[in-house]
Amino acid sequence: MKFSERLHQKLQPIWRQNHAHPFVKEMGEGTLDKEAFRFFMVQDYLYLIEYSKLFALGAVKAENVQQMETFASLLHSTMNEEMALHRQYAKKFDITHDELENAQPSPITLAYTRYMLYEAQNGTIAELVAALLPCMWSYWEIGKELNEIPGAAKHDLYGEWIQMYSSEEFGQLATWCIDLLDQAAEGKSEPELYKLEEIFLNTTRYEFMFWDMAYYQQMWPMDQSFDGKKR
């Protein structure tokens, strides 16, 4: 069995909780609070900036030119295609360039991105990919699942999101990451594979917390007087 299949099987119960999160469900039904989605889009934009750096680090740690090309393509697609979706939504929501530039990460955005960056910077290429794979893979699965709901992909607000993440292009990126992990896990010992599982589990957990953070629009609890603007 491929390592990715083993992970997928083992973590099914936790994986399912991500799909069942009210944010995801309500996006599919078209009933999600607009403000929660706006909050999500801003935080996800900040998330993707840091996430892109994992691909850059992947290119540095790549073990051959072909892997390097894959990471370069992933970096390019994330910054130019996936983030284009966020810029488009920003226009729809009247989120100005200034607001996006000055936006501050929520505690979960900060914790999640820094955790991934820590593993990417300090770990092997396999650990780097284990950290980023749940992101790509779960969004692709969620996109496809929501796309099955009649009318969901045509929804005024959430339709474009569903179209993006259920697209073949996005599926291709997710497949590349799955293949990268299977390649990198080849020949590894059980303790090393266990470490990969642990990282994959942690970012899967963070995925759930990211939905939760957006659904409840959670920022820091006590510093409303600090607006975070760069002066």
Ligand SMILES: Cc1ncc(CO)c(N)n1
């Ligand atoms: C939090 C999060 N996870 C995964 C993706 C998919 O790239 C995303 N855009 N945001």
